[in-house]
Amino acid sequence: xxxxxxxxxxxxxxxxxxxxxxxxxxxxxxxxxxxxxxxxxxxxxxxxxxxxxxxxxxxxxxxxxxxxxxxxxxxxxxxxxxxxxxxxxxxxxxxxxxxxxxxxxxxxxxxxxxxxxxxxxxxxxxxxxxxxxxxxxxxxxxxxxxxxxxxxxxxxxxxxxxxxxxxxxxxxxxxxxxxxxxxxxxxxxxxxxxxxxxxxxxxxxxxxxxxxxxxxxxxxxxxxxxxxxxxxxxxxxxxxxxxxxxxxxxxxxxxxxxxxxxxxxxxxxxxxxxxxxxxxxxxxxxxxxxxxxxxxxxxxxxxxxxxxxxxxxxxxxxxxxxxxxxxxxxxxxxxxxxxxxxxx
Ligand code: KG4
Ligand code: ZN
Numbered sequence: 001x002x003x004x005x006x007x008x009x010x011x012x013x014x015x016x017x018x019x020x021x022x023x024x025x026x027x028x029x030x031x032x033x034x035x036x037x038x039x040x041x042x043x044x045x046x047x048x049x050x051x052x053x054x055x056x057x058x059x060x061x062x063x064x065x066x067x068x069x070x071x072x073x074x075x076x077x078x079x080x081x082x083x084x085x086x087x088x089x090x091x092x093x094x095x096x097x098x099x100x101x102x103x104x105x106x107x108x109x110x111x112x113x114x115x116x117x118x119x120x121x122x123x124x125x126x127x128x129x130x131x132x133x134x135x136x137x138x139x140x141x142x143x144x145x146x147x148x149x150x151x152x153x154x155x156x157x158x159x160x161x162x163x164x165x166x167x168x169x170x171x172x173x174x175x176x177x178x179x180x181x182x183x184x185x186x187x188x189x190x191x192x193x194x195x196x197x198x199x200x201x202x203x204x205x206x207x208x209x210x211x212x213x214x215x216x217x218x219x220x221x222x223x224x225x226x227x228x229x230x231x232x233x234x235x236x237x238x239x240x241x242x243x244x245x246x247x248x249x250x251x252x253x254x255x256x257x258x259x260x261x262x263x264x265x266x267x268x269x270x271x272x273x274x275x276x277x278x279x280x281x282x283x284x285x286x287x288x289x290x291x292x293x294x295x296x297x298x299x300x301x302x303x304x305x306x307x308x309x310x311x312x313x314x315x316x317x318x319x320x321x322x323x324x325x326x327x328x329x330x331x332x333x334x335x336x337x338x339x340x341x342x343x344x
Pocket of ligand 1: 009132133134135136159160161163164175176177178181267268269270271272273298299300
């Protein structure tokens with residue numbers, strides 16, 4: 001049995017895995033940030049400290065085991081909020097010493113990268129994974145459990161920020177993604193023509209900071225005295241369509257150019273209903289296997305961290321996982337040197 005701990009941002013999560021079977025995956029989301037309109041790092045650290053023992057106990061209970069049955073630990077060490085990462089990592093190191101079991105450091109982005117393989121064991125390498133959240137918008141070419149390469153990232157805002165910042169402008173609240181998604185269902189996606197940044201560029205880079213500027217410009221021009229309520233669905237549907245168009249077209253182009261057999265979407269924005277629907281349609285047209293992991297594997301969660309840890313243990317580097325000499329790194333995208341992707 002392996003116990004995995006995730007605490008990189010505003011979710012405290014602990015999972016228990018038997019091999020790659022997930023026996024429990026408890027996710028405690030910190031609600032405290034919503035009134036501030038964004039994650040406050042110090043509050044996140046404190047909330048992790050308060051909840052981590054309870055979340056561990058809940059995960060052990062649901063799996064029906066005690067710490068005596070656990071043979072290995074895993075924790076997220078990068079990237080994320082430094083204080084938040086420290087809480088989970090030091091908690092894991094403490095358990096490792098107390099129970100004399102190894103602890104595997106895992107990069108959070110690698111958790112998202114391989115979450116499609118956790119969801120669907122028929123998915124084959126190579127795959128193209130779109131990691132899209134409040135902090136990241138990146139495309140990866142994933143060749144194996146030990147080799148992947150980044151194809152492109154956002155130059156400025158992440159797609160989640162575009163949802164959150166425009167929701168704030170529209171007075172909808174935080175986080176904005178789910179609110180815009182819900183309103184967009186009643187709106188017309190072609191009502192307003194918002195720009196699709198870098199859609200036709202040959203690179204796999206994204207840029208979303210212009211999105212909020214164009215929404216602001218639209219609001220100032222058409223609704224200087226405030227947005228009428230009945231316009232909200234059309235604005236949300238049009239904005240969402242612009243973001244989804246860019247994400248889908250770039251991902252499909254990457255999968256085609258790199259001859260991927262699968263496409264995975266991961267991270268908070270991958271919960272978006274239009275993104276799931278449009279990506280599924282586009283992948284089917286190209287005959288590419290598409291996997292959108294369930295919410296509990298695509299939002300920040302410990303199951304994906306445990307899954308990566310099991311793959312690392314299987315690769316056979318166990319002695320190093322007893323040294324506990326790893327540190328947290330708030331920025332690192334990768335922890336290892338990886339192979340480079342060959343374009344077809
Ligand atoms: O992965 P996540 O929980 O945390 C980060 O690493 O940021 O992602 C949170 C982001 C927020 O920006 C939120 O607005 C967005 O994911 N999000 C959505 C939806 N659900 C969450 N965006 C669009 N549509 C959704 N249904
Ligand atoms: Zn994440």
